[in-house]
Amino acid sequence: MNDNLKQHFRDSEAPFIEQVTGWLRQVADQYRPILTAFLNPRQVYIAQTLANNQLDDVRMRAYGGFEGAELQRILFYPPYYEPEAADFQITLFNIVYPVKFATLKHGQILGTLANAGVERDVFGDIITDGEHWQFVCESEMADYFNDQIDRFGKTKVHLTAVAGSEVIAREDDWEPVTTTVSSLRADSIIKAAFNLSRHHAKELIEGGKVRLNWAELPKADYELALLDMLSVNHYGRVRLAEISGETKKARLRITLNIIHSK
Structure with a gap:
């Protein structure tokens, strides 16, 4: 993987990147489709980025069982193949x-x-x-x-x-909010999403009340990346949907998708 691509990803994502690279190589070598387990939006984004940047002609489609599903299975397939919904099993x-x-x-x-x-x-x-x-x-x-x-x-x-x-019509539609933050630290994003103090956001993280992409969040100053999702006990969920550049005061302009807990 070239250095330009590497900057999109964290060191901790290296094992998953290796896994995706292996799947892409397998499809190219064996000329047959490969289906993954359910992946989160960040993983789908990584897979799509790698699929777009590899030389062999391997295509990719993601599907989670219905339109707008958050967790999706990916089908990597050669150009001759025409995927159908049934292929996602x-x-x-x-x-x-x-x-x-x-x-x-x-x-x-x-x-x-x-x-x-x-x-x-x-x-x-x-x-x-x-x-x-x-x-x-x-x-x-x-x-x-x-x-x-x-x-x-x-x-x-x-x-x-x-x-x-x-499939039923879901009630948990994401609400998009555009705002600015001083950084992409997890505590900054939680503060902006749920209108909390930075101190309280930090307390929630240190108290084990926050998960990142369905896994433990290591620390309050952990930097989020595109399509990362935080689940915050009793407050809801927030996904980093877009990073649109800097303001004149050197703050980051971002779009968050938010679901508030009932």
């Missing part, structure tokens, strides 16, 4: 539960799925319209989830696989 589950007597929460569902003895990347988005809940997973894991999951928290449930066309 994604199953959409309805979570059937007694709606009148129980309430489900995103954290309950995520926690149960993540603790079902599987890697986090075998299932994708968990979505709701405020009452009904659905999630997507790799089709090869659908039977496993069906067998393993019979409750979320104390609520008894059963899972029903449905056609992708039956």
Whole structure:
């Protein structure tokens, strides 16, 4: 990878970059498609950047089971191949539960799925319209989830696989906010997104209340990069959607996508 490309990425992203490079080489050498697990938006961005800059003619498409999905599987494929939705091998589950007597929460569902003895990347988005809940997973894991999951928290449930066309209209649409920050430090971004003091943002991070791209956030002064997402307990989620340059006062002009916790 050339130095110009390297500057887009962090040292900590090197193992993933190596993995993507391996997939691209495999498709070019074996002339067949390769499908990944579910990747976050930052990983999809890295993969797209690498796919655009490699010499062999390998194409890439990302899909998460429905339009606008946050977590997506990537299909790398040779030029002769025409990808279809079925190639992404994604199953959409309805979570059937007694709606009148129980309430489900995103954290309950995520926690149960993540603790079902599987890697986090075998299932994708968990979505709701405020009452009904659905999630997507790799089709090869659908039977496993069906067998393993019979409750979320104390609520008894059963899972029903449905056609992708039956995806519910989500209520958690991102709200874009354009603002300026002194830096791309995690505490600066949290301060700007949720109108908090820098001190409180730092406390949340040091108290383990913030996650970066579904993983632990190392420290408050960690620099964010394009399409990084922070989940902040009790406040919501914020994604760095765009970096538009500097103001005359040397502040960074950015666009954040924000979902506030209910």
